[in-house]
Amino acid sequence: MNSEIIYRPWSNVCEELLEQKDSIYFVIDSKVRTHLPSWIQTFPKIYWVLDPEREKNLKSLELIAEAFVKSGISRSSKIIAIGGGATTDLAGFAAATIMRGIHWVSIPTTLLAMVDGSLGGKVAVNIPLGKNLLGAFHAPDKVYICEEFLNSLSVLETQSGKGEILKYGFLSLDIREMILNQDKIDLISMACAKYKKELTDRDFREKGDRIFLNLGHTLGHAFESTLRIPHGLAVAMGINYIFKIFELHGLLAEWKKLALSLGLPIEKLQVQAYSQFSLTKLINAMRADKKKDGQDIQIVLLKDMGEPFVCRLDLEQFLKKVEEYDEFKS
Numbered sequence: 422m423n424s425e426i427i428y429r430p431w432s433n434v435c436e437e438l439l440e441q442k443d444s445i446y447f448v449i450d451s452k453v454r455t456h457l458p459s460w461i462q463t464f465p466k467i468y469w470v471l472d473p474e475r476e477k478n479l480k481s482l483e484l485i486a487e488a489f490v491k492s493g494i495s496r497s498s499k500i501i502a503i504g505g506g507a508t509t510d511l512a513g514f515a516a517a518t519i520m521r522g523i524h525w526v527s528i529p530t531t532l533l534a535m536v537d538g539s540l541g542g543k544v545a546v547n548i549p550l551g552k553n554l555l556g557a558f559h560a561p562d563k564v565y566i567c568e569e570f571l572n573s574l575s576v577l578e579t580q581s582g583k584g585e586i587l588k589y590g591f592l593s594l595d596i597r598e599m600i601l602n603q604d605k606i607d608l609i610s611m612a613c614a615k616y617k618k619e620l621t622d623r624d625f626r627e628k629g630d631r632i633f634l635n636l637g638h639t640l641g642h643a644f645e646s647t648l649r650i651p652h653g654l655a656v657a658m659g660i661n662y663i664f665k666i667f668e669l670h671g672l673l674a675e676w677k678k679l680a681l682s683l684g685l686p687i688e689k690l691q692v693q694a695y696s697q698f699s700l701t702k703l704i705n706a707m708r709a710d711k712k713k714d715g716q717d718i719q720i721v722l723l724k725d726m727g728e729p730f731v732c733r734l735d736l737e738q739f740l741k742k743v744e745e746y747d748e749f750k751s
C-alpha cells in the first residue's frame with residue numbers, strides 16, 4: 422500500500438521510463454509538454470489533459486479507459502501520471518478502476534502536488550454535486566519528484582503550493598521552524614512530503630490521524646469551488662477562517678507569521694477581496710462536500726502548534742456558526 426518517494430533528476434527518470442516503454446501508458450498535463458523529451462511527446466499511448474481540474478471527471482475517465490483499452494492495455498500495464506494534483510488524481514483513479522486496478526507511477530509537476538496532492542494514494546474525480554466524491558485508495562508504486570518542473574510554474578500556482586505548506590507548519594513544529602527560518606523551499610517541501618508519507622503509511626485508509634491533513638479543508642473546498650481560486654490558496658484561507666470562526670486568536674497570530682514568512686498574498690486570502698463571494702453559495706458548497714461525513718462534520722483544530730485534534734460537530738450547528746460569522750455577513 423505504501424509508495425516510495427524518489428527525488429531524482431527528470432532526465433534520469435525519462436531514461437528509466439524509456440526502458441519500460443512497451444508496458445506504460447501516459448496521462449500527461451499538456452502544460453508540461455516543453456519538459457518532455459521528443460520520444461514522450463510522440464509516444465502513441467498518451468492521454469493529454471488540457472484543463473486538469475475541469476477534466477477531473479467521469480467523462481475523462483471513460484475517455485482514458487477507451488483510448489487505453491483500444492491500444493491494448495492489460496493488467497500488467499502501468500499508468501504514468503505526469504502533472505499537478507488534478508491530473509494525478511484523475512490518472513490514479515483510472516489506474517484504480519481500469520481492469521479492477523493496475524499499477525501506476527506518479528510524477529507531480531506542481532509544488533502543491535509534490536507536497537500533498539500526488540502523495541498518499543487517495544485518488545478521485547469530481548461530480549457535479551461535489552469535489553472528489555468518487556474515488557479510491559490506490560497508492561502509486563513510486564512517486565518521482567523532479568524539481569525541474571517547478572521552473573515553469575506560474576506565481577499563482579507556486580503560491581498555491583505554499584498555501585498547502587502553510588498547513589504543515591501547523592501540524593509539525595519542525596516544519597514550522599523551517600518556514601520561520603525561511604529555509605529553501607525545496608527542503609521545506611521534502612519535509613512536508615516526508616511528514617505526509619509517515620502519516621499515510623500509518624493510516625492509509627484515514628481511520629485515524631490521517632484526517633489531520635484535512636486542516637482548513639472544510640471551508641477550503643468551499644472557497645475553492647465558489648471563488649474559483651487554486652486549491653492551496655483556498656486551504657490557507659480555510660485555515661484562517663476556521664481559526665476566526667472558533668476565535669482561536671493565538672493560532673491566528675501564528676497564521677499571519679507563517680503566511681508572511683512564506684510570502685503568501687495575505688490580502689487575497691480574505692473574503693473581502695472577492696466581489697463574487699456569496700455566503701449562500703459557501704454554505705451550499707459545504708453542505709454538498711460534507712455528504713461524505715453524514716450528519717456530523719469533523720473539523721480539524723489545534724490545541725496548540727503541532728497538536729491537532731478532531732472536533733466532531735453536528736453539520737447544521739456548524740453551518741449556523743459559519744452563517745453567523747460577522748465577516749461573512751457584511
Ligand SMILES: NC(=O)c1ccc[n+]([C@@H]2O[C@H](COP(=O)([O-])OP(=O)(O)OC[C@H]3O[C@@H](n4cnc5c(N)ncnc54)[C@H](O)[C@@H]3O)[C@@H](O)[C@H]2O)c1
Nearest residue numbers: 452473505506507508530531533537538543570573574652
Ligand atoms: N489526492 C490527494 O490527496 C490530494 C491532496 C491535495 C489536493 N488534491 C487535488 O489536487 C488538485 C490541486 O492540485 P494542483 O494545484 O497541482 O492543481 P492542477 O493539477 O490543476 O495544476 C494547477 C495548474 O498548473 C498547471 N501546471 C501543472 N504543472 C505545471 C508546470 N510544471 N508548469 C506550469 N504549469 C503547470 C496545470 O495545468 C494547472 O493549470 C485538486 O484537484 C485537489 O483536489 C489531491
